[in-house]
Amino acid sequence: MTPAQDVAAILARLGVEASVAASVSAGSAPPGAIVSHSPIDGLPIGSVAYSGIEGVAAAIALASTAAAAWRNVPPPLRGELVRRFGMKLRAAKDDLGRLVTLENGKILQEGLGEVQEMIDICDFAVGLSRQLHGLTIASERPGHRMMETWHPLGVVGVISAFNFPVAVWAWNAALAWVCGNAVVWKPSENTPLTALACQRLFEAACEGFDAAPSALSTVLQGDASVGQTLAADPRVALVSATGSTRMGRAVAPVVAVRFGRVLLELGGNNAMVVAPSADLDLALRAIVFSAVGTAGQRCTTLRRLIVHESIVDRLLPRLRALWPTLAVGDPREPGTLVGPLIDAAAGEAMQRALDAAAAEGGIVLGGEPRLRDTHPHAGYRAPALVEMPAQTDIVQQETFAPILYVLRYRTLDEAIALNNAVAQGLASSIFTTDLREAERFLSAAGSDCGIANVNIGPSGAEIGGAFGGEKETGGGRESGSDAWKAYMRRATNTINYSDALPLAQGIRFDVG
Ligand code: NAD
Numbered sequence: 190m191t192p193a194q195d196v197a198a199i200l201a202r203l204g205v206e207a208s209v210a211a212s213v214s215a216g217s218a219p220p221g222a223i224v225s226h227s228p229i230d231g232l233p234i235g236s237v238a239y240s241g242i243e244g245v246a247a248a249i250a251l252a253s254t255a256a257a258a259w260r261n262v263p264p265p266l267r268g269e270l271v272r273r274f275g276m277k278l279r280a281a282k283d284d285l286g287r288l289v290t291l292e293n294g295k296i297l298q299e300g301l302g303e304v305q306e307m308i309d310i311c312d313f314a315v316g317l318s319r320q321l322h323g324l325t326i327a328s329e330r331p332g333h334r335m336m337e338t339w340h341p342l343g344v345v346g347v348i349s350a351f352n353f354p355v356a357v358w359a360w361n362a363a364l365a366w367v368c369g370n371a372v373v374w375k376p377s378e379n380t381p382l383t384a385l386a387c388q389r390l391f392e393a394a395c396e397g398f399d400a401a402p403s404a405l406s407t408v409l410q411g412d413a414s415v416g417q418t419l420a421a422d423p424r425v426a427l428v429s430a431t432g433s434t435r436m437g438r439a440v441a442p443v444v445a446v447r448f449g450r451v452l453l454e455l456g457g458n459n460a461m462v463v464a465p466s467a468d469l470d471l472a473l474r475a476i477v478f479s480a481v482g483t484a485g486q487r488c489t490t491l492r493r494l495i496v497h498e499s500i501v502d503r504l505l506p507r508l509r510a511l512w513p514t515l516a517v518g519d520p521r522e523p524g525t526l527v528g529p530l531i532d533a534a535a536g537e538a539m540q541r542a543l544d545a546a547a548a549e550g551g552i553v554l555g556g557e558p559r560l561r562d563t564h565p566h567a568g569y570r571a572p573a574l575v576e577m578p579a580q581t582d583i584v585q586q587e588t589f590a591p592i593l594y595v596l597r598y599r600t601l602d603e604a605i606a607l608n609n610a611v612a613q614g615l616a617s618s619i620f621t622t623d624l625r626e627a628e629r630f631l632s633a634a635g636s637d638c639g640i641a642n643v644n645i646g647p648s649g650a651e652i653g654g655a656f657g658g659e660k661e662t663g664g665g666r667e668s669g670s671d672a673w674k675a676y677m678r679r680a681t682n683t684i685n686y687s688d689a690l691p692l693a694q695g696i697r698f699d700v701g
Pocket of ligand 1: 349411413457657662
């Protein structure tokens, strides 16, 4: 089945307007429409109407009205709507997971995993809907009590990247909804169809749920200009933006100038340290999944392998033998481990990075184009393994492709310094069975990343922990732990139940 046929069948089952897919099979997307291409063959699979910059203001106005009603709904009842959405996702998991694969190119196992992540965050948010609690604080004044209460923000704008086309929105949306907000979503222009499918499933969850106002969820289809307009609007209390550091640099000042809030989840350049005591069998499996999973297009993808010089001759030959055997192909096929890059241009960017690495002294294995005969418009590439003499310029950049740079180290201090010597600060890990090394890596003087792991790779986070990174990764935290606080505003309340009016700090201010 061609990707276009596959997509048409899924959209029909999910109840998304037939015109979305039909316009493509008829070869007639309406003028100005956003056409979605499948990375599997590089050909069109559907088109959606461009929301336009004019559409942004109208969507925010409707979302503001929805937020004003939704904030008065008790949080556990808000959680009930998210529970219903989670049930819709469970029922549609196979279809939505396959649609992710068709529109994004990640292998089916990972497409399904992404939908599971949505289900998991819904479950988390349902529990959270009964735990949005603040502190009770001892007052210095007699007959007084202090407390914190948490209130909804209003409208939350979500800008998301192509590589996690549905999970990142769900991380934000599920928390934002239980916290009492309305959500306006600007998905990647590369993945508009999965966004439509999510919106349809959410609408289905709202059917018959009287407490849900309309426009609790809105999708704006468009490019960077639509994202910028959303970010600039003062009615959007929080802009949660996931994507490249370049995008974060453009969005953050626009929101800051109006004193709005941002939650930034930007690029990563993640490392793994393999120490002399490491279990190499375990390390090998972790290296492969985190370096080539999602064809190297995860923000947490392993890009820099920092290996102790005493074991490099045991580890590197195994990687060299394994790399050419990793199955590249149609991500719908069960045997495939590495699907296509998002498009042919991403394949060319990978080639430029490999050329730069070779010019900087790297020894390159793999990275060549694949399936060009059968899929001339797609961006299939063999994963690349590159031994580098040092952490040169190209190694310090995030190339969104399956390139693993291998570096050597002598002392743990040197390894930690290499780990931290890049501008990004998302994910990191160490493989060691030495407790002292593990604890030093996790200590204040260790990894400077938002995620630091021991004996697992840097990618594949669970929703229970707060997710995000430091430095050019943006500093935001999403998903589990207390990340919900980003979606609410805090009020400090002081209550006087005495018949006097003492002032704080013992100030005397006698009147009359
Ligand atoms: P991208 O920056 O090109 O686009 C991301 C989103 O931002 C899209 O919706 C795009 O339309 C929008 N956008 C781009 N420029 C904008 C602007 N000036 N103003 C407003 N919106 C704008 O990123 P991409 O290629 O879709 O995704 C890959 C990048 O995302 C990688 O750098 C990856 O590391 C990062 N990412 C980070 C995380 C994280 O949690 N840290 C998660 C996923 C992806």
